[in-house]
Amino acid sequence: MAKLVECVPNFSEGRNKKVIDAIAEAISSTEGCSLLDVDPGSSTNRTVYTFVGSPQAVVEGALNAARTAFPLIDMTKHSGEHPRIGAMDVCPFIPVQNVTMEDCVNCANIFAQHLTDVLHVPESHTKVNKTHCRFSKVYLYGEAARKENKRSLPSVRAGEYEALSEKLKRTEWAPDYGPAAFVPSWGATVAGARKFLVAYNINLLSTKEQAHRIALDIREQGRSKDQPGRLKKVQGMGWYLEEANIAQVSTNILDFELTPVHAVYEEVCSAAKDLNLPVVGSQIVGIMPLRAVLDCADFYIQRDRLFIVEEEHKVRLVISKLGLDSLGPFVAKEKIIEYMVERTEEDKRLVSLSLQQFVRSVGARTAAPGGGSVSAAVAAMGAALGAMVGQMTYGKRQFDSLDSIMRRLIPPFHQAMNELLVMVDADSKAFSRYMGQP
Numbered sequence: 001m002a003k004l005v006e007c008v009p010n011f012s013e014g015r016n017k018k019v020i021d022a023i024a025e026a027i028s029s030t031e032g033c034s035l036l037d038v039d040p041g042s043s044t045n046r047t048v049y050t051f052v053g054s055p056q057a058v059v060e061g062a063l064n065a066a067r068t069a070f071p072l073i074d075m076t077k078h079s080g081e082h083p084r085i086g087a088m089d090v091c092p093f094i095p096v097q098n099v100t101m102e103d104c105v106n107c108a109n110i111f112a113q114h115l116t117d118v119l120h121v122p123e124s125h126t127k128v129n130k131t132h133c134r135f136s137k138v139y140l141y142g143e144a145a146r147k148e149n150k151r152s153l154p155s156v157r158a159g160e161y162e163a164l165s166e167k168l169k170r171t172e173w174a175p176d177y178g179p180a181a182f183v184p185s186w187g188a189t190v191a192g193a194r195k196f197l198v199a200y201n202i203n204l205l206s207t208k209e210q211a212h213r214i215a216l217d218i219r220e221q222g223r224s225k226d227q228p229g230r231l232k233k234v235q236g237m238g239w240y241l242e243e244a245n246i247a248q249v250s251t252n253i254l255d256f257e258l259t260p261v262h263a264v265y266e267e268v269c270s271a272a273k274d275l276n277l278p279v280v281g282s283q284i285v286g287i288m289p290l291r292a293v294l295d296c297a298d299f300y301i302q303r304d305r306l307f308i309v310e311e312e313h314k315v316r317l318v319i320s321k322l323g324l325d326s327l328g329p330f331v332a333k334e335k336i337i338e339y340m341v342e343r344t345e346e347d348k349r350l351v352s353l354s355l356q357q358f359v360r361s362v363g364a365r366t367a368a369p370g371g372g373s374v375s376a377a378v379a380a381m382g383a384a385l386g387a388m389v390g391q392m393t394y395g396k397r398q399f400d401s402l403d404s405i406m407r408r409l410i411p412p413f414h415q416a417m418n419e420l421l422v423m424v425d426a427d428s429k430a431f432s433r434y435m436g437q438p
Contacts (some may be wrong), residue, residue, distance in 0.1 A: 004097035004341065005233075006415050007058040008286060009052055010089045011069055012078050012187075014040040014047050019072045025048065026068040026149055032057030036340045037287050044244045045080030046089070046285045048199070049367060052096060052341060055103055059111045062091050066115055066136075066189075075161055075187045081239040085157045085164055086187025092142065093193050096337065098266035104193035105144045112191045116178035116206035137168070137175035137183075146176055153190060154221070161187050163312060171351075196337075197283035198253040198292055202268040203246050203326055204278045211247035212238025214271040218264070219251070231267060244327055246280065256289070263294040265322050281326025290338040293318050307394075307407050309414045350425050367435070372427030380420035386413035 013019045020040050027049060028035040037050040051061055066088050073087040091111065093104040115136045145151040149172060159167055165182040167173045174180050174186060204211050216222065219236035222229035229236075233255040240247050249268050253259055269279050297314035300306065300321050308314055315332050323329040333339045342349075350358060350369055358377070362369050390410035393399050399406075 001429065002097065003054050003099045003103075004052050005055050005099055005107060006089065006094040006096045006337065007053075007057045007062050007064055007107075008094065008197075009049050009065055009091040010084075010419055011047050011049070011065070011073065012045065012075060012080070012084050012087050012089055013069075013073050014045045014080065016072075019069070020047050022072060023047070023065050023068050023288075026064040027061045030057060030061040030064050033061040034341075036337065037334065039286050040064045041080075041082070041241075041243075041285075043080065043240065044082035045078060046084065050286050050337075052337075055099065055107050058093065059107050059114070060109050063114055063118065067118075074185050076361050078161070082235075082240075083154070083160050084187075085159050085161050086137075086189050087185070088189045089157075089187075090141075090153060090190045092191070092197070094196055095193075096341070100142050101193055101195075108140060108144040108191045108193050110395065112140065112177040112189075115191075117190065121262040136178050136186065137180065137188040139188060139190045140176045140192055141190050142194040144192040147172075150176070153192075156190050164188060190243050191325040195255060196289050198261055198288050199258050200253055200264060201248040201249075201250045201283045201285060202265060203241075203244075203248055203280045203282060203323070204268075204272060204277055205280055206247045206272075206275075207240055208247050210238070210275060210277060211240075211249050214238065214268055214275070215249045215251070217271055218249070218267050220346045231264060233258050234264060243337075248283070256292045256295070260295045260299065261288075262299045262318075262322070281322075281323025283327050284324060284330070284335055287335050287337050287340065290336050293336060309411050311418075350428060351421050368428040368431045369424075370428070370431065372431070373424045376420045376423035376427060380417050380424070383413050383417040384418060387417055 011023055013023075020038065024035060024038050027033055028051075030053075031198040032054045033051050033053040035049065035051045039050075049065065051058065053061060066424070069087055075087050078084070078087075091108075093107040093111075095101055115138055139150055140146055141150055141153050141156055145158050150156050164187055166181060168175070168180040168182055204214075215236035215238045217229060218231050219229040219234050220232050221235070233253065235252040235254065237246060237250055239250055251264055253261060253264060265282055272279050293315055294311070296318045300317060301308055301314075307319070308317060312332075315336070319325055319330050333343065350361070350373060353361065358369075361372055387410055390406050390413060393402055394406035394410060395403070
């Protein structure tokens with residue numbers, strides 16, 4: 001299985017399409033990088049790029065994006081709703097497939113070192129009296145942080161770009177890479193390694209101040225040390241989205257396994273109800289993992305006593321319950337990372353072959369696919385037959401008395417079918433690795 005790292009650089013430009021497209025082109029043209037999503041925001045004046053690739057490829061893709069952005073973004077002219085500290089504001093590396101967090105920490109360090117070593121700015125852009133100086137200042141955060149005061153992104157960005165020149169003079173805020181000289185046009189970059197973060201905003205028909213009041217109540221930091229918030233591993237603030245004419249409680253869910261997406265939505269709904277404010281859907285910025293979606297589905301299925309087994313239907317349920325399509329279409333194949341990665345590898349998967357092609361590949365003069373893949377395929381078909389019988393019984397009036405039994409019996413067959421399908425490819429890949437084949 002190929003090594004895959006996700007990189008999500010955020011650039012301080014969300015209004016100039018030419019700049020946004022130029023950065024996207026720099027990433028997508030990097031060998032080994034697959035650009036999955038480009039999410040610009042006018043009010044925030046910020047664009048979030050999401051791409052995946054090998055550890056080496058994503059580092060190069062991030063560097064190419066920075067090279068392209070440098071002459072195009074001028075922080076002295078920047079304004080927007082989102083906190084920021086530089087033109088390439090933040091650049092996290094996230095493990096996706098067959099890589100560790102330590103691999104991503106290594107990516108962050110290599111990226112930071114190269115950014116400060118390779119990119120330079122003429123003297124006219126800086127107050128440093130050298131013909132050329134290293135323009136980039138890089139802080140390491142998250143799992144890559146070297147000091148505890150830099151572990152949290154909000155801590156590093158405190159005071160934002162406007163306070164950066166003074167911040168750089170303080171020893172405790174010296175950058176981890178690059179000189180502590182202030183370059184107004186660029187600012188600083190925060191690079192790091194972290195778990196998958198879900199950028200999730202809840203829409204309100206309210207003022208910016210009311211949205212921020214709710215954000216202060218729910219975010220882990222709360223209002224102060226004496227008034228912590230209600231949700232662990234959640235950052236939040238309130239802002240007004242001019243292009244949609246609504247306010248939002250904007251959150252970063254740092255650990256969706258500890259605090260699921262639906263928990264944030266329900267907590268905001270409860271707080272909004274107390275203030276007599278209507279919630280009108282929500283928004284995922286960038287992309288999200290399938291597990292986060294299915295956890296939401298499981299919550300609503302259990303709470304509302306629903307019977308849903310198809311993954312596609314579970315995704316649709318979550319879109320409806322959270323109103324994820326309130327500001328624009330939520331296309332699962334373009335918003336869920338597993339679906340996007342799967343699409344890039346579609347031609348390589350055995351389960352994507354027609355039955356005729358699969359049988360012929362088994363009969364070819366190669367050791368894989370072999371008995372393991374065939375056994376998994378046959379077993380998946382057997383489980384599918386069991387699910388079929390249950391589905392043909394459930395929901396029919398003449399079999400009403402069996403509905404509760406079918407609700408119990410169908411899910412295990414359906415789950416076994418899906419797990420066995422995964423094993424069709426997994427067995428072949430395992431054998432190829434054992435034999436040292438590509």
